[in-house]
Amino acid sequence: MRQFPLEMHGMAPGRVVEWRLRSTAGPEPAAETEGRRASFNQDKHFTVAEESRGADDPVASWLAVTFEVSEDLDEEAMTRALLAFVRRHEVLRCEFRRLAGELACEPIPPAELALAVHPVASFDSAPELVGFLSERFQRSIDTLAWPLFTMGAVLRPGSATVYLAFDHIVCDGLSMPIVVQEVQDAYEALRRGEQPDEQPAPSYLDFAEEQRRRYLSFGAGDARLGYWKDFIARGGGEFFPRFPLELGVEPGLMYPIVNEASPLLDAAETEVFDKACREAGGKAFMGVLAAVAVCLRDAGGPGVYRGFMPVSERGRSGWSQSVGWFVNTMPIEFDASPGRGFAEVVAGVRAGFGAMMDHIDVPFVRAWELLAPAEFAARSWPYPVNFFSYIDMRKCPGAERHADWRPASHVWSARANGVCSWFQRDAEGLHMNSIYVDTPAARHTMAAFQEALRRTVTEIARHGSFGRPIGLAAPRGPVGAALGVSGYGYAARG
Template sequence: MRQFPLEMHHMAPGRVVEWRLRSTAGAQSPGPDGADGTADRRASFNQDKHFTVAEESRAADDPTASWIAVTFEVAGPLDEDALTGSLLAFVRRHEVLRCEFRRLAGELACAPIPAAELALDTVPVADFDRTEELTRFLVERFKRSIDTLSWPLFTMGAVLREDSATVYLAFDHIVCDGMSMPIVVQEVERGYEALRRGELPDPAPAPSYLDFAEEQRSRYLSIDEHDERLGYWKEFMASGDGEFFPRFPLELGVEPGRMYSIVNEASPLLDAAEAEVFEKACLAVDGKPFMGVLAAVAVCLREAGGPGVYRGFMPVSERGRAGWGNSVGWFVNTMPIEFDASPGRDFEQVMASVRAGFGEMIGHLDVPFVRAWELLAPREFAARSWPYPVNFFSYIDMRKCPGAERHEDWRPTSHVWSAQANGACSWFQRDAEGLHMNSIYSDTPAARRTMDGFLEALRETVREIARHGSFRRPIALTPPRRPALTPLDVAAFARRG
């Protein structure tokens, strides 16, 4: 399973149907205690900030939009009744997907619709004869249908053919994160298979993200800027001239206060065999593969003109801290990390610095990012976006996600999109096919040049580590522009190897 732009998905055409979610309670609005008499729940810090930005953007007639989507394959003629039942069971199982968000006395409240009151309607959409037309439709469909301020907060559909189907689900970030996508695939696929066998999907509700949010707010809503738990953040800011956000150190050609349309690109860095050797090189110096990628990123940024000390943001999943391993939600805390990648340090030394920096970061994971942002950088918190290009690194080993043992059959892919950006974000994924990179960045000439050079330098650096276990050769700072990327045939890459 890998992440890349939906526009790169070479999806075979067919007949598109969608499943529209509705409440059987009709137009009756939930009362102050919720639709079923239960109390409204409080949104998480991530959700509250995300919703606030959407409200303010709508008011300013400058909508900020984004979505996270997943696609996967079903072999053979589709049993529409079985897929309908599986999708409905999936939505009923995860409370956050049944929520309507609204302002109550200034706070963002979640009003869960009772699972038994939900129904799905199957709606024929259109027939497509060409892949390009289908892809354009899906891209526009996700943009139009995902609205942070309107329920439901996701869309579901499938492309049907005589001998196969591609299922798709697209979500607003307010109800899920990237690690939710493998959970979506596993639950819907296994539920479908169960119903095809005449069995029922798991009826038990998943541990709720709303409980996670409630616990988080109870613990951290009352803290102030003097709380000792903010010490790690304050030290990070002190080492960066008092700035809360670590700057992306290379030139992107963006103007302060301005947002830009995006470039969304993806490219392989290592094939499966190279990724295995790369992992061994990392283990040989007492590190992990994600640490090796982060070390390579730091060295490439430094060689391209960045500082010797790497400073960046890193999303960290909080699912493992309790029983939310198979729950859908936004279980991400964004944390700062800092380590030494100065000139003259070899691979083992940089890896030791990464390991120490990561260990220090994990030891201070408790304070939610949005709460730290609000307390320590209130002026920036009031804005609708991060103030300038921010250094951001994300890594997921998809082989360790729920259902990974069936990914060759299901051929899942994930996709992210944002309407605008004022910087660059990169996500790295390891799967059975190797190591891959997906980047979203501002569409400026300078950013295209910078990201082209960064990609080529990074690819060469991780290959050097795989070949020699070190940064052996000088990194090219002015590489030739890479060739145009071609659409990915998902069925083909799943069959390779």
Template sequence: MRQFPLEMHQVAPGRLVEWRLRSTTAPGAADRRASFNQDKHFTVAEESRADGDRVASWVAVTFEVDGVLDEPLLARALLGFVQRHEVLRCEFLRLAGEVSCAPLPAGELALDAVEVAAHGSAGRLGAFLSERFQRSIDTLSWPLFVMGAVVRPESSTVYLAFDHIVCDGMSMPVVAHQVLTAYEALVRGEEPELPPAPSYLDFADEQRRRYLSIDADDARLGYWKSFIERGGEFFPRCPLDLGVEPGRMYPIVNEASWLLDAAEAEVFEKVCRETGAKPFMGLLASVAVCLREAGGPGVYRGFMPVSERGREKWTDSVGWFVNTLPIEFDASPGKDFAQVVAGVGEGFREMMRHLDVPFVRAWELLAPEEFALRSWPYAVNFFSYIDMRRCPGAERHEEWRPTTHVWSATGNGTCSWFQRDADGLHMNSLYVDTPAARRTMDDFQEALRRTVQCVARTGGFRRPVGLTAPRRPEPDPRAARVRG
């Protein structure tokens, strides 16, 4: 399972059907508070809509069902999935200045099947779905997701796309696993058996109780304050030349590439383990060295999203279980791979000691002027890594062929997500559509590919004399860029 642009997904043509959610009763009272992440996301959507400058994003998952699709049973599986996760049944509202949500009762929901279109071209289908998600998903309107399938005589591609307010990227493997597990059970004539999935709204309540009342002098913000003092700013700047003007937002390029094939990724992991590090630490060390060689500082300073599902009870829940934290380590010239990786490990362990402090709350208290903005103030250094082989249902990924897709309307910087799966190590980047950014990201991507391949081949950053340049992977139809 990996993440790449939906427009590049080679979905075979077929008949499109969607299942649209409706309530058989009026919504109840909006008596649940949104999480810190949700509150900020909703507020930005409101403000941008008022100015006619829509800020929007979605995250989607697609997966395959072999054989003739039993559409009524898939509808039952989809409805059961929505009933199972309270956050998907929520409408978000601003009441008395606060963003609250009103969950609809699970038993008062129904699905209507709607024929959408029939497409005879696989090349246009991905673009059609991407455009449909953009038109259909609205942060300010319920429901906050789209569910459908491309139906063919011998197989079908199921898709679900969500506004970011109700889920994160790590929710996508959960979606695929639970919908397919329920569907397969129903096909066998059995009732689905799925593990408990506590409500994300309970997680949000717990988080707010702990951190809503803190102020800027709270000792729990000490890690953030020390990070700001050393760097001079709340947001760590991306050192790459992206050719952006201050205060301006740009269309987005969505680009995917292959860094290591399966065999190379295994060797890269072995090299990392031999230094006492995890593979993502070796990758982050490689990113830091490439940024430094592109003109960045010797000390890496960046943001890293971290899953808050660590407590076991949230493993099978859908929601925005992501905190963002700063990480810092030394990647100065002259340090070898083992030394830089050791610094990554120390920086990561220090970061994780402060996982509970919500990013949005720290942002609001420590950078109030920038918190009033609708986006991060400038291009920010950002690194994300997921090992898809550890996700729920990973043992069935080869059969189900799930993929994740993200989209954002505009931006002023770059974000890169790295995924490890059974096929290797991959990179998906969203960045501003400027000539400088295209050149810079091409160069950075190639430098990073050479660096991680060099680590896999030699155990370090330096390429011995006589070692030929690492080969490029075979072309992947999904490894391409798409203009937003």
């Protein structure tokens, strides 16, 4: 399972159907009760949506997952499987509304939900189908309106592609494999004449409640913010670590995006790379981050790597099978100065990661609000930010069936003012997906950076070292040629 633009999917055309969710309780005035409280992540996300809508400058994005059914789809069984999935996860049943200034969650009781399948359209070509789905996701997912996701399938004789697309307010990247496993397990159980699991999963709303209880009342002087304050001080007083390469953006402006993905290593190369990282005293993600830091440095960036890294909070208290936004974004810093070998930089990554994890409990949104209130009031990060994400999809729920289900995840955003890169490892190797501003400078920078990174991780796999400095010289030929060095490349305009 890997993450790449929906336009790269190569989805075969067919007949599109959608499952539409509704409450059977009927229209009733919203009760003025306290209800449940949204998480810090959800509150900030919803606030940005409210403010951008009020300014007639809507912020739009979605996360989606697709997977395959290798038979004629049993629409009744899939309907029941999807309904069981939605009923299990309280956050998917939530309506969000402002109440006394705070964001409240009102879950719809599971028994009051109904789901029905509806025909939508038929397509004879893959590009028309994917274009339709992309537009459909954009139009049907609204942070300010329930339901906060859409479900459907592309039906063909002997096969089907099932899709679910979500607003970020109800899920994160690690929710996607959970979605696939639960829906497929329920569907296969129903096809065998068995009942799917409808027991409630541990609720993200409980996680949010615990987090708010611990951190809503603490202030800027709290000792638990010491790690953040030290990081900010070492960065010259800036809360956000800057992306160090030229992207050609103007302050305060947002741009259309490029959304692209490419392979870095195949399966065999990734195994050798993993071994080299372990011999250096680290893990594969540490080796990838070390390579990223050295490539940025060789392109003119600083010798000390400073960036943001999202970290899952699922494992702490039993939410490993729950859908929700269980992500904390934390700063990480380590030395990647010239002259330091691979093992030395990996040791720095390991130490930096350990220090970061010692302070993982402090929610990013609260640190942002307390330590950078001016930037917190804005609707976006103030400038291009250095951001690194890594997921080993082989360790996700249901990974043992991924060869059968062929799942993929997809992200999209209407606009950006910087760059975000996600790295995934799966059974087929190591892959990279980036969303960045669509400017000539950014296209040049990112194409050359990806080529340099691919060469660097290959050098690590072969020799356990960075090799000679590569730098980000002008790529050979057009940008597309640099992206296609290892087999394929794609750039999708947002």
